[in-house]
Amino acid sequence: MSIKVSNLTKVYGQQKAVDGVSFSVNEGEIVGFLGPNGAGKSTTMKIITGFIPPTGGMVEVAGENVVDNPISVKRNIGYLPEHNPLYLDMYVHEYLNFTAGLYGLNAASRKSRVLEMVRLCGLTAEQNKRIVTLSKGYRQRVGLAQALIHNPKVLVLDEPTSGLDPNQLIEIRRLIKTVSKDKTVLFSTHILQEVEALCDRVVVINEGKIVADDRLINLLQGAANYLVVEFADNVVKQDLMQIEGVEHVRQLENFRFQITATQGKDIRPIIVTWAVQKNLSLIELKLEESSLESVFSQLTSMEEKSIS
């Protein structure tokens, strides 16, 4: 069971929401789908789940084309849409039972699946309440429960943790981790810790185009590390540029600089020696490892980078 997206395009009027996107999610993999708001994440997911038709390109879920075989594709997918829409006037049990019925489960297995989902998603205390009375965190669990009710092989989760408080966030994340053991999962988010906590691989999309598709570790390695140094004395940018191994210097504050070293080189000892030689007091020297945040902002704001 895998998701294969090839050359997917979606045009709304004049605007290209998704522009030639290709990627794949292999069986049993958890892939994070990252991108700033409006990058085309939700549109791509809506096409994968068969809610909206693509303008061009193809989506295959477990080898079946979404446009040609919508029913059998939808049977294999569990989908949590963005903003988690729910029938608010239904009871939790009633709603899950209804969803199970839509997937064609028979009455007996429907009952046992509903009970299992209630237990798995931690809804035991809330199971006899109306959805409208539930808090956001519990509604999110109900949303996940309905996506999982038919034990789908592919899970598509569109921002499953948006708008949750930190505790709920951790719980929902744990829940996703638990349920996704034997499933193919594609989930979108713009919370980067989440990707670090859950994913094997990341696909980054910006302005409708894929800008990165790699394992998380590789992405982090590829990004440049930099040093932050601060002096108590008057130092100018040009002096620092003279040091061996320094590639780029950016002034942060008066005597505080961000130094990018030549790839893979640790120039901290060189800077210390240099400072001693020049009789300067070095008051800060810190290696900042590239975080996912910096990789993300590098990938998704190309024009800003070229200005600086």
Place this chain on the structure above:
Amino acid sequence: MSQIFFKEFNSFLNSLIGYLVMGVFLIVMGLLMWVFKDTSVLDYGYADLSTLFSFGPYVLIFLVPAITMRSFSEERKLGTLELLMTKPLTELDIVLGKFLASFALVIISLLPTLVYYFTLYSLGNPEGNIDTPGVIGSFIGMILLGGVFCSIGMLASSITPNQIVSFIIAAFFCYVFYMGWDSVALLISDGESSLVVRQLGILYHYESMSKGLIDSRDLIYFLSLGGLMLVSTKTVLSSRSW
């Protein structure tokens, strides 16, 4: 399809809408039939149900859009339509399930008026002096008319996420299809084309059924008009033009 039907029908019964629709319909019809002087059968002198069958459609013009206005509009507004459309269902399943639920509610609202028949049956002089085939024809006509109104309401609901807009559009087109073509026909002096225009309207076929003669042409008219509306609704859903 049956899942959608039961869900929709339950939601009518779990909310006020279902009871409100039935209650209002029966109260209005009861008042018109038995209480209000101008229209009351008791003062009329003839044991017939023409009050019910001539005023009923006007009440339905307002009540049916009130039933159907939320079916797609609300789901679009809340985003739950995305849930339904990503489930293994065809668009036709969704449309038919929702249509049949509304239609069932209309039929259930109409059923109690059958009591009027038995009342008038015993009020007739001599007892039983009532045009039974006419009543049966009219009743079937009213049910079919309710079905056509529901299908118009479905289409109106599918084109807008706003329930009030949906209500107004549906009520307007129910009126146009019930009465509007007749009014247009009156403006046409040429007898033959005037008749053709009249036949486009529901009233012509409804009146023809109320004579107690169930003509296949009338049945075909109702079924094809309803079918056309439902197919259009399905097309609107399939195009996902929002």
